[in-house]
Amino acid sequence: MLAVRVLGTLAILFVLSIIVFSMLHLAPGDLVKTLLGTRPASPEAVAAIREQYHLDDPLPVQYLRWLGGVLTGDFGQSIRLQTSVADAIGSRLGLTLALCGLAFVAAIGTGIPLGVQSAVRAGGVLDRVGTALGVIGLSAPTFAVGLLLLYVFAYYLPIFPVYGGGRGPLDTLYHLILPAITLAAGLGAIVLKLTRTAMLRELDADYVTSARARGIPEGRVRRLALRNAAIPIVTGASLLLTFLVGGTVLAETTYALPGLGTLLQDSVLFKDLAVVQALTLLVALVIAVIALLADLAYLLLDPRVRAKGGTA
Amino acid sequence: MTGIDVALDGIEGPAGRMVEPLSFEIAPAASLALIGESGSGKTLTAKSLVGLLPPGFRAAGTLRVDGREHRLDQADASWRAVRGREVSLLLQDPFTSLSPVHRCGPQIAWTLEAKAGRRLPARELDTEVARRLDEVNLPARVARAHPHELSGGMRQRVAIAAALASDPRLLIADEPTTALDASNQAELLDLLRELQHERGMAMLLISHDLGLVRGRTDEVLVMRHGEVVERGATARVLSAPEHQYTKALIAADPALALDAPVHAEASVLAEAAGRAEASGLAEAAGAAPLVRATGVVKRFGERTVLGGVDLEIAAGEIVGIVGESGSGKSTLARCIAGLEREDGGTIAFDGAVLTPGRRSRTPGQMQIVFQDPYSSLNPMMTIGQILREALAVGGRAPSEVAELLQTVGLPADAAGKRPAQLSGGQRQRVAIARALAPRPRLLICDESVSALDVQVQAQILDLLGRLREELGVAILFISHDLAVVRRIADTVTVVWQGRVVERGPCARVLDAPVEEYTKLLVAAAHRDRTLSHDPSTDGRTIPA
Numbered sequence: 001m002l003a004v005r006v007l008g009t010l011a012i013l014f015v016l017s018i019i020v021f022s023m024l025h026l027a028p029g030d031l032v033k034t035l036l037g038t039r040p041a042s043p044e045a046v047a048a049i050r051e052q053y054h055l056d057d058p059l060p061v062q063y064l065r066w067l068g069g070v071l072t073g074d075f076g077q078s079i080r081l082q083t084s085v086a087d088a089i090g091s092r093l094g095l096t097l098a099l100c101g102l103a104f105v106a107a108i109g110t111g112i113p114l115g116v117q118s119a120v121r122a123g124g125v126l127d128r129v130g131t132a133l134g135v136i137g138l139s140a141p142t143f144a145v146g147l148l149l150l151y152v153f154a155y156y157l158p159i160f161p162v163y164g165g166g167r168g169p170l171d172t173l174y175h176l177i178l179p180a181i182t183l184a185a186g187l188g189a190i191v192l193k194l195t196r197t198a199m200l201r202e203l204d205a206d207y208v209t210s211a212r213a214r215g216i217p218e219g220r221v222r223r224l225a226l227r228n229a230a231i232p233i234v235t236g237a238s239l240l241l242t243f244l245v246g247g248t249v250l251a252e253t254t255y256a257l258p259g260l261g262t263l264l265q266d267s268v269l270f271k272d273l274a275v276v277q278a279l280t281l282l283v284a285l286v287i288a289v290i291a292l293l294a295d296l297a298y299l300l301l302d303p304r305v306r307a308k309g310g311t312a
Numbered sequence: 313m314t315g316i317d318v319a320l321d322g323i324e325g326p327a328g329r330m331v332e333p334l335s336f337e338i339a340p341a342a343s344l345a346l347i348g349e350s351g352s353g354k355t356l357t358a359k360s361l362v363g364l365l366p367p368g369f370r371a372a373g374t375l376r377v378d379g380r381e382h383r384l385d386q387a388d389a390s391w392r393a394v395r396g397r398e399v400s401l402l403l404q405d406p407f408t409s410l411s412p413v414h415r416c417g418p419q420i421a422w423t424l425e426a427k428a429g430r431r432l433p434a435r436e437l438d439t440e441v442a443r444r445l446d447e448v449n450l451p452a453r454v455a456r457a458h459p460h461e462l463s464g465g466m467r468q469r470v471a472i473a474a475a476l477a478s479d480p481r482l483l484i485a486d487e488p489t490t491a492l493d494a495s496n497q498a499e500l501l502d503l504l505r506e507l508q509h510e511r512g513m514a515m516l517l518i519s520h521d522l523g524l525v526r527g528r529t530d531e532v533l534v535m536r537h538g539e540v541v542e543r544g545a546t547a548r549v550l551s552a553p554e555h556q557y558t559k560a561l562i563a564a565d566p567a568l569a570l571d572a573p574v575h576a577e578a579s580v581l582a583e584a585a586g587r588a589e590a591s592g593l594a595e596a597a598g599a600a601p602l603v604r605a606t607g608v609v610k611r612f613g614e615r616t617v618l619g620g621v622d623l624e625i626a627a628g629e630i631v632g633i634v635g636e637s638g639s640g641k642s643t644l645a646r647c648i649a650g651l652e653r654e655d656g657g658t659i660a661f662d663g664a665v666l667t668p669g670r671r672s673r674t675p676g677q678m679q680i681v682f683q684d685p686y687s688s689l690n691p692m693m694t695i696g697q698i699l700r701e702a703l704a705v706g707g708r709a710p711s712e713v714a715e716l717l718q719t720v721g722l723p724a725d726a727a728g729k730r731p732a733q734l735s736g737g738q739r740q741r742v743a744i745a746r747a748l749a750p751r752p753r754l755l756i757c758d759e760s761v762s763a764l765d766v767q768v769q770a771q772i773l774d775l776l777g778r779l780r781e782e783l784g785v786a787i788l789f790i791s792h793d794l795a796v797v798r799r800i801a802d803t804v805t806v807v808w809q810g811r812v813v814e815r816g817p818c819a820r821v822l823d824a825p826v827e828e829y830t831k832l833l834v835a836a837a838h839r840d841r842t843l844s845h846d847p848s849t850d851g852r853t854i855p856a
Binding site for chain 2: 205206207209210211212213214215216217218220224227228231301302303304
């Protein structure tokens with residue numbers, strides 16, 4: 001079953017690579033002009049471009065050459081930054097990873113405990129406050145939350161920096177706090193909702209009644225229910241990671257962070273196709289891997305699925 | 313003073329009073345049965361004694377355990393001292409009462425630690441868990457198993473070990489065997505009785521089944537609509553019931569009819585003979601059977617579930633299939649219905665061979681009525697919508713809903729209701745009406761009455777019998793309950809481990825079984841209901 005799942009992921013990535021490759025040819029306007037960017041379109045420059053991109057070869061050959069480059073880490077040159085795409089991405093990857101990681105930890109760290117408490121005391125004060133916060137977090141767009149936080153915590157109360165990525169690990173962390181909260185708001189709300197729903201269902205199950213009737217302490221009963229609720233929560237949370245990828249573009253733009261999100265945005269605006277291609281492929285890869293990991297987690301969490309996977 | 317003394321002043325629910333004041337005492341090692349239909353308040357009474365009433369319900373009164381008094385309306389925090397140590401609760405369904413993602417050992421160990429009030433060293437826990445498993449006749453390796461790897465009977469044993477690990481003074485068993493096979497039921501109840509005697513533990517056994525408690529409890533309390541209508545020694549209540557309701561319960565119980573007077577047997581036999589004659593005539597006229605399954609084989613992975621099964625159903629005939637869970641009886645029905653694809657053999661309907669799968673079947677050929685009327689109806693649709701949908705499938709006019717409702721004995725205003733507003737029996741009537749909508753020639757009933765109370769069960773069986781007479785529909789009736797099958801089927805096919813063990817007219821097979829396995833089943837069904845324990849028929853069915 002696992003082998004099938006991995007093969008499926010590879011197949012999806014293959015199809016995606018074809019689509020990403022065709023972006024170059026599907027982009028509106030003249031391909032050569034797009035590749036030239038702002039450079040003057042002298043006949044020599046055009047010939048050089050055609051030569052560099054092997055545009056005179058048949059399409060399948062072009063694709064295979066491109067794919068070969070991608071697999072060896074060569075994504076081509078960024079015409080905007082005048083560096084290799086790999087370098088452009090590499091220098092900004094760390095910041096985006098830190099931002100996403102921080103946001104994810106914050107969302108899980110608040111969403112799950114709040115969700116559990118909301119379910120345990122359903123209808124209580126905490127539950128109602130949690131639900132209200134959840135609605136706000138879910139419905140407020142990321143950029144709006146970002147602007148609001150900027151106004152309040154960087155402008156009126158100058159606690160946090162307004163923009164930039166900072167220097168050195170600690171300074172970077174300091175710079176990332178507001179953006180991470182911005183990203184985590186929507187995410188945490190979904191985690192809270194997921195946890196609350198899953199826990200409510202599990203707390204209502206027979207095995208919880210049975211555990212309570214045996215005199216098992218409430219703390220352990222809750223952990224028992226949470227362990228069972230973990231199956232839907234983990235599946236849901238892994239899907240959320242993919243939301244994070246889109247959200248990071250907005251958050252980085254709002255806080256002017258030099259991460260992959262801003263790189264993607266600038267590259268799209270400048271028609272820096274090689275970078276856009278590489279980033280799109282990267283995002284696709286990340287999402288496919290997350291989905292695969294979610295399936296593995298499911299296998300790990302649910303012994304019943306494990307048993308079926310073993311015989312099939 | 314020792315023993316259990318309950319004085320319940322009543323249980324209030326959101327819709328008013330649910331249980332009237334009642335009181336009872338149970339001596340150490342003695343047992344009391346609380347009998348009643350669903351909705352009689354028996355489960356609420358049980359839950360009030362561990363402080364686990366559903367939200368919105370409140371109980372008042374006192375529970376005395378060996379002289380220690382506990383108020384039934386005390387706060388949840390105070391209940392924690394009572395649960396486990398004084399009173400433990402065993403739930404009905406072994407498939408849901410254990411956490412599916414944890415191994416069995418830890419689930420028992422938690423109770424041990426809860427009683428000790430502290431963490432215990434792993435080695436000590438392992439030894440103790442093994443001892444507790446041994447007490448319920450399970451090998452120590454079960455501790456490493458997940459619940460889904462065990463059979464229903466084994467799971468219920470694990471649940472018993474977990475419930476008793478805190479050595480309670482009172483065990484409340486809420487329908488502990490309803491979800492199990494007949495042979496497992498008897499064994500489990502005897503095990504509980506044994507454990508009770510060893511520990512001097514009192515037991516409150518809750519059941520809807522009067523026959524089941526015969527010889528297994530000292531006293532009986534019969535409840536109806538939240539009130540105790542009759543109480544007394546078990547033997548007395550069963551042999552000389554005083555209240556009309558108790559009499560009705562006993563009369564409705566098909567299991568008690570297993571030992572029914574001779575004239576009933578004779579009439580069954582005569583009737584069966586008549587039917588056999590009728591079907592014999594039909595066959596003589598050259599009519600092919602409605603369904604002819606030959607050599608049906610079905611495998612799930614490595615496991616062979618059906619190993620070449622033959623089955624014939626004549627038009628208008630009621631064929632019973634009996635067997636324990638896992639015997640393959642449901643799989644056979646699902647193959648006939650096209651819900652599973654058989655791996656070998658042929659299934660012919662009306663002489664024409666059907667290819668495996670649903671596509672080759674038409675709604676007018678056959679329909680299924682499933683076991684659980686709570687999950688087989690869409691909760692978001694009204695009964696009218698459900699039936700109109702089924703009528704459309706059969707190409708009938710939506711206006712025939714009323715007629716359909718009348719056929720299954722439901723009032724016309726049921727069409728506007730949703731499943732949640734109906735009782736279990738009414739829902740199963742709706743499920744039958746839905747199955748009848750395309751005018752099928754075969755109705756497949758897969759444990760269709762197993763989830764119902766005995767009285768409702770009797771009504772549904774009567775309904776099925778009437779439908780056969782009126783509509784001439786053939787019925788394939790699958791059940792693990794011999795008594796129920798005897799009440800309705802013309803012929804019986806006994807299935808064991810994917811093979812047909814024995815078949816023949818219902819009365820012959822169940823009264824004079826030829827094969828060892830059938831004898832075992834019949835004996836278990838009898839033993840289950842009576843005092844007479846015959847060690848030679850100790851039907852152990854727990855897989856090694």
